Amino acid sequence: MIEDKIDKIINKYQNKNGILIQLLLDIQRELNWVPRKAIEQINKKLTIPVSQIYRVASFYTAISLKPRGRHLVRVCVGTACYVRGGTRLLDSIENKLEIKSGETTNDELISLETVNCLGCCALGPVIEIDGQYFGKLNSEKLDKLLMNYT
Numbered sequence: 001m002i003e004d005k006i007d008k009i010i011n012k013y014q015n016k017n018g019i020l021i022q023l024l025l026d027i028q029r030e031l032n033w034v035p036r037k038a039i040e041q042i043n044k045k046l047t048i049p050v051s052q053i054y055r056v057a058s059f060y061t062a063i064s065l066k067p068r069g070r071h072l073v074r075v076c077v078g079t080a081c082y083v084r085g086g087t088r089l090l091d092s093i094e095n096k097l098e099i100k101s102g103e104t105t106n107d108e109l110i111s112l113e114t115v116n117c118l119g120c121c122a123l124g125p126v127i128e129i130d131g132q133y134f135g136k137l138n139s140e141k142l143d144k145l146l147m148n149y150t
């Protein structure tokens, strides 16, 4: 049960201070997102205010308050990637997966997000899938790449 998984993680942090980020990251890793239920359980067991939990969870992009798919695709739409066709790649991915940025496919396989720079502008346009970077992409390379994840 999901509540038991969350409880087990929370229990590791009982009677410790300054643990909220690590706790949320552990839940994120276990469930692939941080559901409302987890926030309520943290509030109840560790007496951390709900508003504080949301503030921290919303600040870190590694933590998602919406269900995330098994794979996370992040498309760079920063300036360097934009001028090299980053938004065309984004359109192409959105059409192929039939979701918009910020959404997850119905089968919960892939979540799509945009990012303003992945720090490797010379390789633009760049996308990141599950932490791995793929650069100098065009639509043909993109199709082949996505086939590995769909």
Ligand code: FES
Residues within 6 Å of the ligand: 076, 077, 078, 079, 080, 081, 082, 116, 117, 118, 119, 120, 121, 122, 124, 126
């Ligand atoms: S703008 Fe895309 S990696 Fe920097």
